[in-house]
Structures are given as structure tokens and as C-alpha cells.
Amino acid sequence: xxxxxxxxFLKADIDLIEKELELAxxxxxxxxxxxxxxLLQAGxxxxxxxxxxxxxxxxxYKIDRVKNVAVALELIHMASLVHDDVIDNADIRRxxxxxxxxxxxxxxxxTGDYIFARALEYMADIENVxxxxxxxxxxxxxxxxxxxxxxxxxRFDQNLRDYLRRIKRKTAILIATSCQIGAISSNVPKQVxxxxxxxxxxxxxxxxxxxxxxxxxxxEAELGKPAGSDLWQGNVTLPALYAxxxxxxxxxxxxVNKHTPKxxxxxxxxxxxxxxxIDRSHALSQRYLSRALHILDELPANRTxxxxxxxxxxxxxxxx
Amino acid sequence: xxxxxxxxFLKADIDLIEKELELAxxxxxxxxxxxxxxLLQAGxxxxxxxxxxxxxxxxxYKIDRVKNVAVALELIHMASLVHDDVIDNADIRRxxxxxxxxxxxxxxxxTGDYIFARALEYMADIENVxxxxxxxxxxxxxxxxxxxxxxxxxRFDQNLRDYLRRIKRKTAILIATSCQIGAISSNVPKQVxxxxxxxxxxxxxxxxxxxxxxxxxxxEAELGKPAGSDLWQGNVTLPALYAxxxxxxxxxxxxVNKHTPKxxxxxxxxxxxxxxxIDRSHALSQRYLSRALHILDELPANRTxxxxxxxxxxxxxxxx
Numbered sequence: 001x002x003x004x005x006x007x008x009f010l011k012a013d014i015d016l017i018e019k020e021l022e023l024a025x026x027x028x029x030x031x032x033x034x035x036x037x038x039l040l041q042a043g044x045x046x047x048x049x050x051x052x053x054x055x056x057x058x059x060x061y062k063i064d065r066v067k068n069v070a071v072a073l074e075l076i077h078m079a080s081l082v083h084d085d086v087i088d089n090a091d092i093r094r095x096x097x098x099x100x101x102x103x104x105x106x107x108x109x110x111t112g113d114y115i116f117a118r119a120l121e122y123m124a125d126i127e128n129v130x131x132x133x134x135x136x137x138x139x140x141x142x143x144x145x146x147x148x149x150x151x152x153x154x155r156f157d158q159n160l161r162d163y164l165r166r167i168k169r170k171t172a173i174l175i176a177t178s179c180q181i182g183a184i185s186s187n188v189p190k191q192v193x194x195x196x197x198x199x200x201x202x203x204x205x206x207x208x209x210x211x212x213x214x215x216x217x218x219x220e221a222e223l224g225k226p227a228g229s230d231l232w233q234g235n236v237t238l239p240a241l242y243a244x245x246x247x248x249x250x251x252x253x254x255x256v257n258k259h260t261p262k263x264x265x266x267x268x269x270x271x272x273x274x275x276x277x278i279d280r281s282h283a284l285s286q287r288y289l290s291r292a293l294h295i296l297d298e299l300p301a302n303r304t305x306x307x308x309x310x311x312x313x314x315x316x317x318x319x320x
Numbered sequence: 321x322x323x324x325x326x327x328x329f330l331k332a333d334i335d336l337i338e339k340e341l342e343l344a345x346x347x348x349x350x351x352x353x354x355x356x357x358x359l360l361q362a363g364x365x366x367x368x369x370x371x372x373x374x375x376x377x378x379x380x381y382k383i384d385r386v387k388n389v390a391v392a393l394e395l396i397h398m399a400s401l402v403h404d405d406v407i408d409n410a411d412i413r414r415x416x417x418x419x420x421x422x423x424x425x426x427x428x429x430x431t432g433d434y435i436f437a438r439a440l441e442y443m444a445d446i447e448n449v450x451x452x453x454x455x456x457x458x459x460x461x462x463x464x465x466x467x468x469x470x471x472x473x474x475r476f477d478q479n480l481r482d483y484l485r486r487i488k489r490k491t492a493i494l495i496a497t498s499c500q501i502g503a504i505s506s507n508v509p510k511q512v513x514x515x516x517x518x519x520x521x522x523x524x525x526x527x528x529x530x531x532x533x534x535x536x537x538x539x540e541a542e543l544g545k546p547a548g549s550d551l552w553q554g555n556v557t558l559p560a561l562y563a564x565x566x567x568x569x570x571x572x573x574x575x576v577n578k579h580t581p582k583x584x585x586x587x588x589x590x591x592x593x594x595x596x597x598i599d600r601s602h603a604l605s606q607r608y609l610s611r612a613l614h615i616l617d618e619l620p621a622n623r624t625x626x627x628x629x630x631x632x633x634x635x636x637x638x639x640x
Contacts (some may be wrong), residue, residue, distance in 0.1 A: 029467050083433060087426050106407050106470070109429055113403060114463040120440070120456035129447050136440035143434040147349050150426070 003045065003318070006310045009303075010053055013063050017049050020071045024118050035099045035111040039078055042096045047207070048073040050311075051175060052182035055196045057304040059186030068122045069131075069185045073178045075119035076135075080142055082112035087150060088233060095224025131184045134197075138177040145169025153234035156244060156254045163241055164205070167212075172204030195295055199308065202292035207315050209285040212237035213278060214318075216269055228265045231256055238284065242277035243268075249275065282316075289316045323365065323638070326630045329623075330373055333383050337369050340391045344438050355419045355431040359398055362416045367527070368393040370631075371495060372502035375516045377624035379506030388442045389451075389505045393498045395439035396455075400462055400494075402432035407470060408553060415544025451504045454517075458497040465489025473554035476564060476574045483561055484525070487532075492524030515615055519628065522612035527635050529605040532557035533598060534638075536589055548585045551576055558604065562597035563588075569595065602636075609636045 007014075025036035049070035056066040082099050084090070086108045091101040100108035123135060148166050152158055179200030183193035215223065215230045216239050223229070230237050231253070236244075243249040252268050272278065292312045299305055327334075345356035369390035376386040402419050404410070406428045411421040420428035443455060468486050472478055499520030503513035535543065535550045536559050543549070550557050551573070556564075563569040572588050592598065612632045619625055 029464060029471070031471070032464075032467055083429060086429055105425060109403060109406055110463060110467050110470075114460070114467070116436075117456065117459040117463050121453075121460060124449065124452040124456045127449050129444065132444040132452065133441075136437065136444045139437035140434070140441060143430060143437050144349060144352075147352055147430050147434070150430075151349070151351065 003047075003311070003314055006314060007050055007054065007307055009307075010050065013053055013067070014046065014049065016063065017046070017053075017067060017070050017074070020067060021074060024071055024075060024122065025115060031103070031107060032111060032114055035082075035103055035107055036115060038096075038102060039082060039099055039111070039115075042093065044074075044078075046074060048077050048175065048178040051178040051200055051203075052185075054304050054308055054311075055179040055182035055188070055193070055200075056186040057302065058183055058192055058196065058300065059188035061186050065125075066182060066185050068125050069181050070178075072119045072122035072135075073174070073181070075115050075122065076139065076142075077174060079112045079116040079119065080146070082108050082115070084146060086112075087146060090233070092225045126181075126185055128184050131181045134177055134180055134184075138173045141169040141173045145173075149235065152236065154236075154257060156236060156250075158236055158241070160238075160241060163236070163238060167205060167208040168201075171208040171211075172201045175204030175207065176200035192299060195299055199292050199295045199299075199312075202288045202295065203312050203315060206285045206288040206292065206312070209238055209281060209288070210315060210318060213239055213281045213285070216272055217278060226262065226265070228269045231268070232258065232260065232265055234258070238281045239272055239277045242280050243272050243275065246275065246277075249277075286316055289313070323367075323631070323634055326634060327370055327374065327627055329627075330370065333373055333387070334366065334369065336383065337366070337373075337387060337390050337394070340387060341394060344391055344395060344442065345435060351423070351427060352431060352434055355402075355423055355427055356435060358416075358422060359402060359419055359431070359435075362413065364394075364398075366394060368397050368495065368498040371498040371520060371523075372505075374624050374628055374631075375499040375502035375508070375513070375520075376506040377622065378503055378512055378516065378620065379508035381506050385445075386502060386505050388445050389501050390498075392439045392442035392455075393494070393501070395435050395442065396459065396462075397494060399432040399436040399439065400466070402428050402435070404466060406432075407466060410553070412545045446501075446505055448504050451501045454497055454500055454504075458493045461489040461493045465493075469555065472556065474556075474577060476556060476570075478556055478561070480558075480561060483556070483558060487525060487528040488521075491528040491531075492521045495524030495527065496520035512619060515619055519612050519615045519619075519632075522608045522615065523632050523635060526605045526608040526612065526632070529558055529601060529608070530635060530638060533559055533601045533605070536592055537598060546582065546585070548589045551588070552578065552580065552585055554578070558601045559592055559597045562600050563592050563595065566595065566597075569597075606636055609633070 021040055025040060026033055052070040052073055053066060081093065085093060085098040085100050086105050090098050092098065099111055123132065145166055149170065152162060152166065176197045180193050180197040183196045212230060215237065216228055218227060220226050231240050240253060244253055249271055289312050293309060296305055296309055341360055345360060346353055372390040372393055373386060401413065405413060405418040405420050406425050410418050412418065419431055443452065465486055469490065472482060472486065496517045500513050500517040503516045532550060535557065536548055538547060540546050551560050560573060564573055569591055609632050613629060616625055616629055
């Protein structure tokens, strides 16, 4: 089953957002337009807009208003990806060359800046000051998360707390913010939009842990990059952290650097997959999902609640 | 005389903003804090905060409210400088190594992103939607201006219109926005804050033209970098555009690239200073200043008006 099946009733609105995204990044500057379009067409799950729309359904849903929030959140996500690729020196994302690989670091930097500024234009229409406060705070956290990711690269003495704080900042907060601002834009009462934030936070944590698991367990064809790329690039994710607890795996992992040959990486991955580190990682992801589902129980009953539940469950099982 | 003398009655408020700027960029991440502090301590004229405060004086001036706008505008300016240095590959700014030179491009990129996000946090407190719309639009223009500057580098077939559009986006709009948002934050009526925008725009154009003149006429000690650096780096500014109209100067200028020896650059600068291109550039700057002063005449009389007039006149004569 595909994720999009779960929210097929939103298809018309999501198509509208997709068109608006294209409009948002169309620029009079050809190099900017090409780089942004390249990024847009590389696709992505658009889960932030989906959460914006679903959360907005808890209130006075007006697509013309909520659309701007959904576009803004996806643009911020896109902008952060372009800059991440510069920082990570990544050449491939979603199976396609990155902006920094296809053009260069400078183009990637200003493309990100431009998309980011466009996002703020879409947000500017939102009259609610709280929404602006939440979003700007999320962006500060996103930056700090990215910086910590650099600082923690190839640092094999880090602990679970370091990892969780990093993925919170890198992923969970923006998904939580998507839920909360989507709700705020539909005049959802405070006690509900705060719960939606908590729901988004827990789903976001589970989503990132699953992503980090898939980096080891999925195939190169599914990932669009070699398996184990995170570790190869020095990102010590949850499965690697668990593997570091085992002396035999630890010995190999702490020697990993960007020059480690693929055969050695493959050996590490095989060893990890034969151990319990993948199951343990799934278990932690499940704990976040349980919390998310628990929070959902406290929300007013409506059709959207069922969809959010299905998405949360899907994220725990997704294979790509 | 120094520029700061003109607004000495604002000293307490400007000191407050300076302290707030330091607070704004203090981060738990050491590398981020060091890079940001480095940038802050390199100084700068803080003219954007000054314009924010002065424009706010036309309304219900509350330092606690207007302070946040002033800090946000200066942070946006600082963030854009760090990213500009990456794009321009600049090693020196204001006589000090740039962030990208002292650390590297990646640190400069995320330092800029972080400062930018912090700016948005300061802006988030402003309840006026129009202010957000004006600012986000200014940021889009700032990005496009920077991109056009790259595109137009070493392009000696560009015309006055290209140059004016570029400095409008790069400088004038953010100064205009500082005036307008400062005024809006003090509940200044629309017809007045729109005039303040126009005032800021014209002063900003004059300010940038003067900057571009000084790049040729000031000494290396005054500039903190070699004279003629703009042209050397391919930025075709107003004096160079005028010089290109003269066949003898044109012949030398169109051969300029980053490998041109200093002796050749010095020859071009001497030739330019002996010609009328500096005077003609000053004349265009004066035209913008006259327009700014004319707009001031239409504004309500108060003490601030005199200060804005003095600053506008000072900008036309400044030597550093």
C-alpha cells in the first residue's frame, strides 16, 4: 500500500498545493528557477503539507488559508534540504543529483535562501502571532540541529540522548509545527492544537528513526543511494548507536570514515542486520508511535483522526 | 564629524540594541557562538537599527517594542553579509577575516541560517501582518539581488538600469523596510510610513552609490581591503559603468579578472580618479538624496525629521 492512499480524500487540495509550490519557486532568474525546479521535481513525500491539512481539519478548514501554511512548511523543508546537502557534501538525494552537485555550493546556498524567503512570504498572510512565534522557533531549532549534526559527525562516543535531541531538532519539531500551525490557521482551540503538536512530535521522532533504520535495511534501488550512507558520512544514527554497544561491531564501526571501502561497509551492515539492533530501533520507534496514538485518543472524534491514526501506523511499517 | 553624533540622543536605546544583538546570537553551540560574535564584533554602522528607531519616533515610540524590530533588521543584514562572503568568496570584510575565511563555507552558511532564524524570532512578536509581508518581500528581493550580482559579475556590457536594480535589491529595499517597519511598529499612519519607506529607499540608493564610490577613492587603511576591490571581484559598480563609456578606460577595464595584477588595478583607479566618473557618480547619489530630502518635507514636523535630514546630508559627504 502507498502512503497517499491513506489521505486520498485530500487529493484535490494536495494537487493544489503541488501547483502552488511550482508557482512559488518560479523566478525570473533562470539559474534559480532551474535549481528550484530540479529540487521540486525530485519529489518527496510532502508529509508536512499533509499534516498541515489534516490538522486544519480539526477546525474551520478553509483551503485558501491553510494552503499558504502548507506551502510555507514544504518550502522551509526544501530549503533546509538544499543547505543540508552543502553541509553534508551530499551528491545524491532521492536518487537524483543534488543542487550542489548539479550546480555548485554557491548556487545551492542562494537557492536555499531564496526558497526560504519565499516560504516567509507565504507565511506573512497568517495573522496569528503565535503561529509566527512557533515557526521561527522551529527554524532556530532546525539550524541548531544541523550544526550539532556536523559537530557530532564520526563521534562514536555520543549517546542516545545526543541522537534523540538531534532528530528532534532536525525532523520532529518541523512536523510538530506543521500540525500545530495547520490547526492554528483553522482556529482550532489551544488545548487541541497543543495536542496536535505533541502528536506531530512523536510521529516525527518515529518517522526519523524509521528513516535511519531504512538507511541500513533498504536496497540501493529503494534508497537512491548506497545502503549505510548515513554511517559512511559519519551520521551516527540509532541502529549504529545500538551496534556500538557490541564489542565486535564497535571495533569495526569506530574505524569508519569517508574513505572506508564499500566492502567493509557492507560487512558492517550485514553484521548489524544479523544482530538485534534493527529490532531494537524499531521498538523505540514504536514507543513514539504508541505515544502519538495515545495523544490522538484525547482529540475530538472526526474523520481526520482515523487518517492520522492510519498514517502513524503506516510510518511504523513503511519499507521505503 | 562622526555619523553617531547626529543621533546621540538615541545613544541609550542603541546601546540597548547592541546588548540585545549580543544576546540574540549567543548560542549553546560554541562554533556558532564564536562565528556570530566574530561577525558582531567586526562592527558596522548599525544604520538599519538607527533608521528603525528614528522612523518609530514618528509614532507611539515604545523602545521595548521597537527594539525587537531593530534587532531583527540588523540580524537579517548580518546574515546576508555572511552568505554574501561565501558567494563572493571574500576573505576580508571591514578589515577583518570573514567567517568563511576564519572557519569555512559550511560554517558561514549555517551561521547565516542561524542568525536569520533568530531574526525571525525577534520579528515574531510584531502583531502587524503588513510588517511581516513587507519584510518577507524585502528578503526575497535581497536574495534575487545577490543572485543577479553573481550573474552580472565581470559582465561589462551591463547598463545603468542593471546596476540600479541590483543596488535597490541589495541595499535600498532593506533600508526602506527598516524605516517602514520601524514606523509600523509605532502605529504610524499608513500615509506617513509609506513616505518613510520612500525616504529610506532614496537614502539607501545614495548610501550604496557612495559605498561604491569609496571603494575607488578611499585608502586601503580606510576600507580594510584594497581600493578597487569591487571591480577586481567583478562587481561592476557606478564609477566603473561610467568609466566604461570612455574608450581608453574601457579597453583596460574589460580585461579585468581576478588574476589582474595590483599594479594594473592601481593604474585603472588612478585613471578613473583623474576623470569625471567620480563626480558623475556623486551627482547621481545627490539626486537620490535630494529626493529623500524632498520626501522629508512632506512628513510631520518633529525633532526626528531634523536628524533624518542630517543623516541624509551626511551620507552624501561621508568619507569612510
